[in-house]
Amino acid sequence: MTDSWTQAVRTRLGLGRLLPLGGAADGAWITERAAAAALRAAAAEVPGAVTGVLRVALDDPESAGPPHFPAPPSALPVGPLRVSGEVEVLVGEVLPMAVGRLRDALLAAADGMGLEVAAADLRVAGLLDAAPAPVTPAEPPARAEATGAAAEAAQAVPGVAYLTGVLGRPVQSAADHVRIEIAVSAGHRALDVARAVRAAVGGELPVVVLVTAADVA
Incomplete structure (x- = not known):
């Protein structure tokens, strides 16, 4: 249990800050990493x-200022x-x-x-004196499997490479909102993809999106 907890803490710290994507009405964030x-x-x-x-x-x-959605x-x-x-x-x-x-x-x-x-x-x-050798890019978060209407709707959005689960399950349902974690494909603007995910998932509860990887090949 201790090793799992320690690894979870290290993973969370490695993400850095969660940065706002767009404005207060967009309900989207991206990890600093x-x-x-x-x-x-x-x-x-x-x-x-x-x-x-x-x-x-x-x-x-x-x-x-505060966002219009649960952060x-x-x-x-x-x-x-x-x-x-x-x-x-x-x-x-x-x-x-x-x-x-x-x-x-x-x-x-x-x-x-x-x-x-x-x-x-x-x-x-x-x-x-000379340019250093190129640095190997860090591996993006692993794909996380998820089922259900929200997960299927999110994964069908153009620009969503796959769902991730760095803060827990890829689709987190709370009393006042639903949070979805995604990796964004190369060639797609993260904010636009996040907006499209929110629109596709819809539902009675507000939807917030966390981008944990961008420009995924």
């Missing part, structure tokens, strides 16, 4: 600069976000230009997921 993975993938396409650890947090916590455990309130991290630049690159290209790529990738990002703060941590 999933968002950061998509951001790093976009950054890897930018020549001349290499990102380190990226974090995503609220830009101004005091101005953030997943420990989810951030709804408000503009800020991406922060360190970057190493290749020798010979013009620092402001290299960092600017990387910042533009991160902001575009965030918008491509449906994250409202107000700014990207990047600190130059060093210079590189």
